[in-house]
Amino acid sequence: MKLFGxxxxxxxxxxxxxxxxxxxxxxxxxxxxxxxxAEVVGDAWAEADAxxxxxxxxxxxxxxxxxxxxxxxxxxxxxxxxxxxxxxxIVMGFTAAIAKGWVDTLLxxxxxxxxxxxxxxxxxxxxxxxxxDIPVLIVTLAILDSVKVFRLARSLAVGISALEYVxxxxxxxxRLPWIITREILPNAMAPLIAEFGLRFTFAFLFVAALSFLxxxxxxxxxxxxxxxxxxxxxxxxxxxxxxxxxxxxxxxxIGVNFVVDWMLSIHASSHGRRA
Amino acid sequence: xxxxxxxxxxxxxxxxxxxxxxxFAGTEILPGDLATAxxxxxxxxxxxxxxRERLGLNxxxxxxxxxxxxxxxxxxxxxxxSNERPVASxxxxxxRNTLFLxxxxxxxxxxxxxxxxxxxxxxxxxxxxxGVNMITLMTISVPEYLVGYLLVKYLxxxxxxxxxxxxxxxxxxxxxxxxxxxxxxxxxxxxxxxxMMRMTRASVLAIMASPYVEMAFLKGLSKSRVVIRHAFxxxxxxxISVIALNLAYLVVGxxxxxxxxxxxxxxxxxxxxxxxxxxxxxxxxxxxxASAFILLNLMADVMGILSNPRLRxxx
Numbered sequence: 001m002k003l004f005g006x007x008x009x010x011x012x013x014x015x016x017x018x019x020x021x022x023x024x025x026x027x028x029x030x031x032x033x034x035x036x037x038a039e040v041v042g043d044a045w046a047e048a049d050a051x052x053x054x055x056x057x058x059x060x061x062x063x064x065x066x067x068x069x070x071x072x073x074x075x076x077x078x079x080x081x082x083x084x085x086x087x088x089x090i091v092m093g094f095t096a097a098i099a100k101g102w103v104d105t106l107l108x109x110x111x112x113x114x115x116x117x118x119x120x121x122x123x124x125x126x127x128x129x130x131x132x133d134i135p136v137l138i139v140t141l142a143i144l145d146s147v148k149v150f151r152l153a154r155s156l157a158v159g160i161s162a163l164e165y166v167x168x169x170x171x172x173x174x175r176l177p178w179i180i181t182r183e184i185l186p187n188a189m190a191p192l193i194a195e196f197g198l199r200f201t202f203a204f205l206f207v208a209a210l211s212f213l214x215x216x217x218x219x220x221x222x223x224x225x226x227x228x229x230x231x232x233x234x235x236x237x238x239x240x241x242x243x244x245x246x247x248x249x250x251x252x253x254i255g256v257n258f259v260v261d262w263m264l265s266i267h268a269s270s271h272g273r274r275a
Numbered sequence: 276x277x278x279x280x281x282x283x284x285x286x287x288x289x290x291x292x293x294x295x296x297x298x299f300a301g302t303e304i305l306p307g308d309l310a311t312a313x314x315x316x317x318x319x320x321x322x323x324x325x326x327r328e329r330l331g332l333n334x335x336x337x338x339x340x341x342x343x344x345x346x347x348x349x350x351x352x353x354x355x356x357s358n359e360r361p362v363a364s365x366x367x368x369x370x371r372n373t374l375f376l377x378x379x380x381x382x383x384x385x386x387x388x389x390x391x392x393x394x395x396x397x398x399x400x401x402x403x404x405x406g407v408n409m410i411t412l413m414t415i416s417v418p419e420y421l422v423g424y425l426l427v428k429y430l431x432x433x434x435x436x437x438x439x440x441x442x443x444x445x446x447x448x449x450x451x452x453x454x455x456x457x458x459x460x461x462x463x464x465x466x467x468x469x470x471m472m473r474m475t476r477a478s479v480l481a482i483m484a485s486p487y488v489e490m491a492f493l494k495g496l497s498k499s500r501v502v503i504r505h506a507f508x509x510x511x512x513x514x515i516s517v518i519a520l521n522l523a524y525l526v527v528g529x530x531x532x533x534x535x536x537x538x539x540x541x542x543x544x545x546x547x548x549x550x551x552x553x554x555x556x557x558x559x560x561x562x563x564x565a566s567a568f569i570l571l572n573l574m575a576d577v578m579g580i581l582s583n584p585r586l587r588x589x590x
Binding site: 113116117118120122124126127128129131201212214232235236246249253 | 290293294297298301412413415416417418419420421424425427428431432439523526527530531534535545546548549550552553554557558560561564565568569572
């Protein structure tokens with residue numbers, strides 16, 4: 001099987017299937033879910049049967065429905081964070097690479113400083129002051145993550161802007177926005193897309209971990225991290241409930257990692273052929 | 276070489292100072308108001324003004340930063356907002372517990388990772404190599420709490436080998452302590468071993484491609500001897516730096532693992548403080564975590580310089 005003209009490896013196919021199923025679950029949650037996410041439909045911890053496919057949770061809500069809505073929240077939120085962090089990181093990184101001089105020095109030193117601190121601790125300090133609203137969460141994590149995008153975007157842009165065609169565009173008298181969007185960005189696309197996958201899994205695991213710690217998405221909204229938190233008391237009983245959301249998080253991460261691995265190998269091999 | 280190390284140490288000290296500024300500034304630059312956040316529903320203008328006065332929030336930020344840092348330097352970390360007790364006395368036992376867990380995990384994880392990495396490099400491409408590769412790829416993707424709860428489900432609940440909750444206390448004997456913190460330790464080990472092992476394998480294999488290794492083979496030496504005596508010492512610098520980086524990760528990963536096993540460590544304390552907006556505690560914990568992280572990174576660089584002659588001269 002081929003995709004975009006490249007042979008699909010078995011792990012890549014598995015990864016794509018996992019991602020596709022999760023995206024369908026996230027997009028189709030309101031249609032696919034048999035019950036609303038916050039509706040109490042029976043007794044707490046009722047066992048799985050034909051109506052409630054995975055049983056009911058601590059308040060008697062349908063776990064399967066909550067998993068679907070949770071996909072929407074967990075994946076959607078991480079996607080938003082990653083997109084925002086890329087927008088920020090790419091703009092700053094390209095600006096630093098092209099402007100050079102004190103702008104570059106200032107941004108790079110600032111980024112080095114941010115990287116010298118653990119992200120989780122930074123997030124804690126911010127969340128303790130601002131509280132844990134979803135917009136706060138998105139902006140905080142996006143800014144913390146954009147620091148890592150900055151590094152890659154800057155080094156890519158430094159490499160590309162030294163090439164002849166950028167020089168030609170400059171001599172032609174093109175303006176900076178044109179050079180960035182038409183000369184640099186298309187040529188930096190492949191590594192940036194692979195990085196997008198990696199940063200997505202990072203944001204995804206990070207949001208899930210925060211929710212698991214009770215500092216992320218607040219109830220009654222369903223999200224995989226807080227579902228693990230809500231269901232953890234029954235770990236000692238023989239209820240598999242906590243493993244559904246935790247497994248979903250692991251599966252999604254593994255799926256994206258497989259796809260990213262495949263994209264990186266394409267990128268590496270196509271470069272090899274050209275050389 | 277000494278100049279290079281001194282330079283790196285100076286940079287580390289600067290980073291540490293900058294981290295303290297950032298942790299403190301978090302409360303100043305951010306648009307939220309601490310007093311309002313603390314009072315939540317009862318945040319009438321009078322209440323807010325009174326609390327701001329009591330917390331000293333009306334004085335200039337620079338003055339308060341100087342005070343905070345000066346006091347922190349002599350071990351006075353302020354008083355907790357939620358229970359009015361001195362932060363330092365709250366922190367000390369928690370810090371000891373977290374360090375105990377981290378050292379326990381590191382003492383198992385580091386030798387294990389290096390040995391597994393070396394074996395995978397010696398038997399490159401074998402079933403063992405591929406198997407270890409697959410397993411470590413999985414443990415990298417799997418969140419800590421899934422690993423933790425799986426361990427609890429099987430080792431604690433099903434087979435009843437270890438306690439599910441690692442509620443260690445101060446008066447426990449060492450043996451008992453090790454027993455109670457066994458499951459959190461295993462979880463941490465599983466999470467960090469993957470990266471360290473893969474990096475060990477990759478660095479050794481990178482060295483294996485060099486001419487002097489080929490020479491050693493041509494002399495008729497056995498593969499394990501070439502790997503251990505010839506390749507490994509030269510792969511040491513990247514391995515040491517990856518180990519230190521992962522130990523730094525351990526310091527942070529410990530937060531989630533502590534939550535899984537209800538282990539009374541620094542991470543739990545910080546998470547509680549964040550949800551209660553207990554700023555002095557958050558700042559103190561943040562400062563400790565950041566210092567540990569920065570120090571380990573610093574150690575990684577210094578050991579890297581010491582172990583690799585090529586790094587001793589500035590480029």
